[in-house]
Each structure stands twice: as C-alpha cells, then as structure tokens.
Amino acid sequence: MYTISNRLKMASIALMILGLLGVSYGFWDSHQYKTEEDVKVLLASEHGDHHGDAHATEGHGEEAAHDESVHGAHADVDHAEAGHEKSHEEHVLHQIHNRPWSALYVAAFFFFMIALGVLAFYAIQFASQAGWSPVLFRVMEAITAYVLPGALIVLGIAVASGTIGHYNIFVWMDPEVVEHDKIIQGKSGFLNMTGFIIRGLIFIAGWSLYRYFARKFSIAQDNAEDNKNFKKSFRIAAGFLVFYIYTESMMSWDWIMSVDPHWFSTLFGWYVFASMFVSGITVIALMTIYLKSRGYLEFVNDSHLHDLAKFMFGISIFWTYLWFSQFMLIWYSNIPEEVTYFVTRFEDYQIPFLGMVVMNFVFPFLVLMNSDYKRIPWFVVMAGIVILCGHYVDVFNMIMPATVGDRWSIGIPEIGSILLFAGLFLFIVFTSLTKAPLLAKRNPFIKESEHFHY
Amino acid sequence: MEASKVIHAIYTDDDVLMAAVKKVKSERHHIEEIYTPFPVHGLDKAMGLAPTRIAITSFLYGCVGLTVAITMMNFIMIQDWPQDIGGKPSFSYVENMPAFVPIMFELTVFFAAHLMVITFYLRSRMWPFKKAENPDPRTTDDHFLMEIPVHNNEKELSDLLKETGAVEINLIDKAH
Numbered sequence: 001m002y003t004i005s006n007r008l009k010m011a012s013i014a015l016m017i018l019g020l021l022g023v024s025y026g027f028w029d030s031h032q033y034k035t036e037e038d039v040k041v042l043l044a045s046e047h048g049d050h051h052g053d054a055h056a057t058e059g060h061g062e063e064a065a066h067d068e069s070v071h072g073a074h075a076d077v078d079h080a081e082a083g084h085e086k087s088h089e090e091h092v093l094h095q096i097h098n099r100p101w102s103a104l105y106v107a108a109f110f111f112f113m114i115a116l117g118v119l120a121f122y123a124i125q126f127a128s129q130a131g132w133s134p135v136l137f138r139v140m141e142a143i144t145a146y147v148l149p150g151a152l153i154v155l156g157i158a159v160a161s162g163t164i165g166h167y168n169i170f171v172w173m174d175p176e177v178v179e180h181d182k183i184i185q186g187k188s189g190f191l192n193m194t195g196f197i198i199r200g201l202i203f204i205a206g207w208s209l210y211r212y213f214a215r216k217f218s219i220a221q222d223n224a225e226d227n228k229n230f231k232k233s234f235r236i237a238a239g240f241l242v243f244y245i246y247t248e249s250m251m252s253w254d255w256i257m258s259v260d261p262h263w264f265s266t267l268f269g270w271y272v273f274a275s276m277f278v279s280g281i282t283v284i285a286l287m288t289i290y291l292k293s294r295g296y297l298e299f300v301n302d303s304h305l306h307d308l309a310k311f312m313f314g315i316s317i318f319w320t321y322l323w324f325s326q327f328m329l330i331w332y333s334n335i336p337e338e339v340t341y342f343v344t345r346f347e348d349y350q351i352p353f354l355g356m357v358v359m360n361f362v363f364p365f366l367v368l369m370n371s372d373y374k375r376i377p378w379f380v381v382m383a384g385i386v387i388l389c390g391h392y393v394d395v396f397n398m399i400m401p402a403t404v405g406d407r408w409s410i411g412i413p414e415i416g417s418i419l420l421f422a423g424l425f426l427f428i429v430f431t432s433l434t435k436a437p438l439l440a441k442r443n444p445f446i447k448e449s450e451h452f453h454y
Numbered sequence: 455m456e457a458s459k460v461i462h463a464i465y466t467d468d469d470v471l472m473a474a475v476k477k478v479k480s481e482r483h484h485i486e487e488i489y490t491p492f493p494v495h496g497l498d499k500a501m502g503l504a505p506t507r508i509a510i511t512s513f514l515y516g517c518v519g520l521t522v523a524i525t526m527m528n529f530i531m532i533q534d535w536p537q538d539i540g541g542k543p544s545f546s547y548v549e550n551m552p553a554f555v556p557i558m559f560e561l562t563v564f565f566a567a568h569l570m571v572i573t574f575y576l577r578s579r580m581w582p583f584k585k586a587e588n589p590d591p592r593t594t595d596d597h598f599l600m601e602i603p604v605h606n607n608e609k610e611l612s613d614l615l616k617e618t619g620a621v622e623i624n625l626i627d628k629a630h
Contacts, residue, residue, distance in 0.1 A: 328552050371509065453496070 002296055002438055004430045012430070015423030022416015026100035029412070033096050036089035043092065091405075094166075098403040100413040101168035105157050107417035109255065110279075110395050111425045112150030113272070117280025118143040119211055120244055120273075126214070126237035131448040132307055135299050137440045138433065139287050141215050143280070145432035146425055148208045153421075155200040158255060162193060169403055172261040184261050191258055199254055203247040210240035222442050230444055248273055256395075259402040263341045265330070271322045272398075278315035278360075279391045282384040284308060287429075289377045296438055302375040303454040309374035312387060313364060320361040345397060348406040352393045359390030392418070458628055460486060461611055462589060463620040465598040468494045474600065474618035475500045481614060486601040489593035508577075512570045519565025523558040589626070 033039055086094075122140040125133045162173030171177050171184075172191045178184045184191065213236055221229040249269025257268050265271070285308040291297045330338045345353040364383050373379045400408045440446060465471040471494065478485060485501055498506075528547050531537065531554070536545055544550055575581065593599045602611060604625070612623050 324552075324555060328555065331552050369513070 001436075002291070002430075002433050004434050005294075008426070008430060012423045012426040015419045015426070017423075019416050019418070019420025019423055022412050023100065023104060023420055024416075026103060026413025026416060030096050030100050033093055036087065036093060039089040039093045039096070043089070092407065095404045095407045097166060098168045099407065101157070101161050101165055102399050102403040103413040103417045104420075105154070105161070105169055106392070106395050106399050107414070107421045108150070108154045108157055109399075110392050110418075111146065111421040112154050113276035113395070114279045114283050114425070115144055115146035115150050116207065116248070117273075117276035117278070118284060119147055119207060119280075120241070120248070120277065121280055121284070122214070123210070123237040123240050123244065126234050127241055129234065129445065131445045132304065132452045134440055134443040134445045134449040135297070135304060135452075136284060136288060136308075137218060137443065138436055138438050139284055139291065139297075141218060141436070142429050142433035143283060143287065144211050144215075146428050147211055148204065149424070149428060150421075151200075151204045151207065154255060155197070155204065158200075159193075159197060169399070170258055170261075171402075172258060187261065191261060196254055199250065203251050206240075206243050206247060210236060210243070214240075218440055218443075219436055222437065222440065224442055227444050245273075248276075256398050259399055260341060262337060265326050265338075265341075267322060267326055271319075271326055274315060274319035274322050275391050275394050278312060278319055279388060281308060281311045281315060282387045285312060285380055286384045286388075289381055291438075293377070299439060299450050301453065303452050304449075305377065305380060306371075306374045306454055309368055309380050309383075312380070312383065313368040313374070316360055316364040316368075316387060320357070323357070323360075341401075344401045344405075349397055349401055349408070352408075353397055356390050356393045356397060359386050360394065363387075363390075459604040459608075460626050460628055461602045461604055461608065461615065462622075462624045462626055463600045463602065463615040463618075464590070464592070464622040464624075465600070465619065466596065466621055467619075468492075468598065470619045471598045471600070472497065472500060474615070474620065477618050478600070478602065478614065483602055483611065483614075486603050488601070489588055489590070489599040491594055491596060491598070494598075508570060508574060511573050512566045515569040515573075516562045516566035518569075519562040520558055522565065523554070523561035526561075527554045527557055 033042065118140050122137070122144060124130075125137070125140075158169060161167065161169040167174035167177070172187070173193060178188060189195075214233055217229040217233040217236075221227075221233070252269045252272035253264075256272060257264065285305065288297060288300055288305065288308065292300060327342060330342060333339075363386050367379060367383045368374055396408075396410075396414075443449075463474070465474060468490070471488075471490070475485065475488070475497065479500065479502060488497065488501065490497070524547075531550065532545060532547050547554075579587075588594065589601070590597070590599050600615075600620075602615075604611060608625060612625075615623050
C-alpha cells in the first residue's frame with residue numbers, strides 16, 4: 001500500500017493556497033479597470049511606451065484598425081452586423097475582464113484533460129487485453145480519480161462565466177450578441193445554455209460511471225477466484241471507448257471550439273484527443289518514475305518505462321500530424337472565415353503558437369528518438385515536462401485568442417490558476433493512490449506484465 | 455582463426471535454445487552462428503552480439519530523403535517553373551513550405567525505409583541469386599541450429615550440448 005507523505009500533502013495544499021491567491025489577485029487586478037475611461041488612460045500609457053508620446057494618436061489608430069481586421073471570429077461577433085458597434089475601449093475592457101476567467105478555464109481544462117486522457121488509455125489497455133501494462137493499472141486508476149471533480153470544475157467555470165460572470169469565455173452565451181448575429185442564431189439550436197449544461201452532464205456522467213465500475217471491478221479482481229471481474233471490465237471498456245470517442249469530440253466543440261462560434265474545424269475533436277492522450281501518458285510516466293524513486297512499484301522495470309516513452313514519442317508525432325493537417329488545409333484554401341483563426345494566432349500569438357510546435361514536436365522527437373534514452377528516467381522526465389508545458393500552451397492557444405485577443409500574457413492569473421489546479425490534481429490523485437494496493441495482483445495478465453521485457 | 459570443424463546442435467524449442475545459449479556462453483564457448491525459423495526475442499543479447507547500428511543508418515537515410523525533397527521541390531516549384539496555385543504566386547520556398555511538408559515527410563520515410571532494407575540485406579550478405587548459406591533446411595521449418603567451432607574438445611562439447619537438451623548433435627568438417 002502507498003501512503004501519501006506529509007511533505008507531498010503539504011506541498012499540494014500550499015500549491016492550492018498560492019494558486020487561490022494568484023487567481024484572486026487576477027480577478028481583483030482586472031477589475032481595477034471599470035470604465036472605458038480607465039482603458040483610455042491605459043492605452044495612452046501603453047502607446048507612450050511603444051511609440052513615444054508624439055505618435056500616440058497615430059499609433060492608436062493603427063492598433064484599432066488592426067484589431068478590427070485581425071481579431072477574427074470574436075471580433076466579428078462583437079462588432080456584429082446589425083449596427084451593434086462597440087468602441088475599441090469597450091472591447092479592450094472586456095478583454096481585460098476576460099483574462100482571469102480564461103486563465104482559470106485553461107488551467108482547469110488542462111488538468112482535467114490529463115485525467116480523461118488517462119481514462120481512455122486505461123480503457124484501451126483492457127479492450128486490447130494488453131499484457132505489458134497491468135503493473136501500471138493502479139497508477140492510471142489514481143489519475144482517473146480526477147476526471148469527475150476536474151470535469152465538474154470545467155463545466156462549472158464555463159457556466160459561471162455566462163451567469164455570474166459577464167460572458168467572459170463564451171460570447172454565444174450573451175443574448176445581446178446572439179440577437180445581432182445571424183450565424184450564431186443559426187447555431188443556437190445546439191449552442192444554447194440549457195443544451196450546453198445537459199450535454200456536459202451527460203458526458204461527465206458517462207465517463208464517471210465507467211471510471212467507477214472499472215475501478216470497482218479492478219479492486220474486486222484482486223481477491224477473486226476467477227476472471228469474472230476482468231471480463232466485465234473488458235466489456236465495459238469496449239463500450240466506454242465508443243461512448244468516449246463521440247463524447248470527447250462533442251465536448252471539444254462545446255468546451256473549446258465554441259469560444260470562436262463562427263469558426264469550425266472538422267478534425268477538432270481528434271486534435272484535442274491527441275493533446276489529452278499524450279499529456280495523460282506523460283503524466284503516467286512521470287508518476288511512475290516518481291513512485292519508483294520513492295521505493296514503490298518495485299515490479300515496474302525499465303521496459304515498462306521504455307513503452308511509455310514510446311507512446312509519448314509516437315503520440316507527440318500524432319498530435320503534430322493533426323495540428324499540421326488542420327493548419328495546412330485552412331492555410332491552403334485561404335477562405336476568410338476559416339483562415340482568420342490562424343491569422344490571429346500568427347499575428348498576436350506567434351511565440352506561443354510556434355513555440356508550442358517546438359515543445360510538442362521537435363523537442364520530444366529529437367530527445368526520445370534514441371531507443372536507449374527512452375529507458376533513462378531523467379531523460380523521460382525532461383521530455384515529459386516540456387511536453388506538458390507544450391500542451392498547456394496548446395490549450396492556451398485554443399482559448400485565449402478568442403477571449404483576450406492580443407492582451408494575453410503568462411502572468412499571475414495564469415500561473416496562479418496552474419498552481420491551484422496542480423495542487424488539487426496532486427491531492428486527489430495521490431489520495432486515491434493510497435486507497436488500494438499498488439499491484440493489481442490477480443489480473444490475468446499480471447505475470448506477463450511483471451516479466452515484460454523488451 | 456576459422457575452425458575447420460564445427461558442431462551443429464539441433465533444438466526443437468526456442469525456450470530450450472535460449473537456455474542452452476546461456477549455458478554454453480557461461481561455459482565460455484564461442485557460438486559461431488545460430489539459425490532459427492523465426493526471430494527469437496533476446497537471442498542477440500544472450501549470444502553477446504554487438505547492438506545493431508541499423509537505426510543510425512535509418513536516421514541518416516531519413517536526412518538524405520528530407521534534403522532530396524527540399525532540393526527537388528525548390529527546383530521544380532520555385533526555380534524552374536514557378537506556378538500560381540490557389541492564388542498564391544510566390545517565388546519563396548519558405549512561404550510555400552507548408553504545401554511541401556507532405557512531400558518532405560513522404561520522401562524522408564521512403565528513403566529511410568527502402569535504404570534501410572537494402573542496407574540490411576547487404577549487411578546480411580544477401581543479394582539476388584545468392585546460394586543459401588543455411589546448413590540444414592529444417593531450420594526454415596521448425597528446428598533451431600547452433601553452430602559451435604571445435605578445438606579438440608568434441609567430447610566435452612557434445613556432453614554439454616546433450617545436457618542442454620539438443621535433440622541431435624553432428625560433427626561437421628568444414629574444410630574444403
């Protein structure tokens with residue numbers, strides 16, 4: 001049995017408190033700007049910094065024009081057709097208020113997606129009756145404990161942003177915007193608050209039910225005489241995977257793609273899946289290495305690590321394939337309503353957008369290519385940390401351009417949100433790890449897994 | 455120093471063969487070659503063979519393929535006969551690069567895969583019309599053959615091999 005060390009417990013609680021402080025500061029800081037007058041002062045001071053006072057007005061004009069043309073879907077929505085004009089200052093004020101909400105949402109989604117990715121990976125192990133992985137099942141089960149709280153938090157933030165907030169993440173939640181926007185009106189049969197909540201709850205219920213029963217059968221199998229529990233787990237895993245691939249895709253439209261309600265991509269669900277899958281596998285590898293370094297998991301050998309690192313390598317390439325497929329088709333066809341998505345990212349998000357490709361593809365590709373390096377723990381840890389940061393930036397790039405436009409930064413609200421959910425994630429995952437023995441000892445493939453060597 | 459006499463020990467099971475290889479190695483005998491009907495996992499390590507360098511050649515061939523693709527597309531689409539495709543007339547490789555990525559990818563894989571296979575065949579001394587070196591046709595069906603050079607120690611060796619579960623032990627004179 002694993003017992004959570006006091007240091008780890010304290011560290012996770014400290015992370016949560018620090019994070020909460022950061023998040024609160026972010027909200028407080030953003031509400032220092034209450035009126036358009038405040039924003040005017042801010043913009044004037046910014047232009048003073050950039051262009052010198054003499055060019056202030058000229059620079060401002062350029063900036064405003066640039067905002068109109070580049071800010072893609074969201075800008076279109078704000079400046080909707082029927083003469084509902086907003087001033088540049090009002091637009092910027094809204095972006096400033098959106099930032100802490102979006103920062104919170106990005107971090108919440110990032111940690112939730114790790115847990116959901118692991119849940120899918122776990123189900124695949126059962127459905128394919130994999131022989132190498134059963135020694136890692138308890139680690140995977142512990143990580144999936146975060147699916148339910150994590151998903152509820154993401155849905156909660158999304159709904160709160162459209163109820164107690166001022167439509168800070170999803171513009172389509174704002175009835176005033178919808179009233180003036182024919183395109184969103186056409187989609188409102190799907191994109192409406194009631195549907196959003198009901199769909200979200202169905203997704204979460206399905207995932208959590210699978211997680212609950214899979215865990216139950218896995219623990220019951222420990223002391224069983226036959227393989228009945230394993231067979232049940234096999235059957236529900238197959239069913240869950242079908243449910244998962246539909247709901248994951250719809251979840252990605254609802255929870256991410258709809259922040260740009262005019263824009264759509266048909267492989268978006270796959271793209272988000274690749275991101276969550278590789279992040280999840282990376283966290284399994286990191287946690288396994290951590291537990292081994294603490295003297296647990298003595299039955300895990302370097303061949304298991306090698307296989308996890310192969311998955312990290314392979315799925316990183318898979319992610320790049322989808323990222324590039326989405327980009328190239330839109331770049332090539334150059335249809336204004338589609339290409340605006342990437343124009344925004346190239347104009348205002350060049351460093352995170354291209355830096356993400358380096359972190360998620362070039363770095364793991366070169367570091368994990370050599371077979372021997374996949375068995376060296378510190379190499380895998382290094383690659384893993386870069387991959388995780390890269391996929392945080394990936395989620396950041398999916399949400400932020402629509403909500404805060406060019407007023408993005410990685411500052412206290414973003415880091416505070418990461419710390420908050422990192423603390424919560426660690427606390428829930430490691431607490432769940434203490435609830436069951438670390439070896440699923442009566443799994444029919446456990447012998448094969450223990451003797452696995454590559 | 456090539457021994458003129460070798461022992462051919464024949465096994466009928468890969469697990470028995472693996473155990474035998476470990477035993478023979480631990481008694482400090484040199485194993486010349488092993489013929490198996492299918493790849494036996496971990497046999498190369500047990501025999502003490504040096505790790506393969508085919509992965510390095512594959513990486514280098516991939517780099518060649520990538521270079522060929524870049525040079526080729528640059529010549530065809532930018533230098534020699536620039537075209538206006540999709541309303542994007544441009545004389546810059548970098549600006550058109552995304553369109554060439556699938557070609558760059560495919561040629562990298564093509565070069566790496568084909569040249570690696572050819573390298574593997576040549577390194578294994580296999581080419582068209584080559585006569586098989588295989589000493590016993592049964593190793594292409596369901597038997598495993600271990601070849602050990604003899605240095606006036608036939609008796610000791612055959613006792614050891616019998617002990618490890620060899621079903622047949624033949625002394626072969628290779629001198630010709």
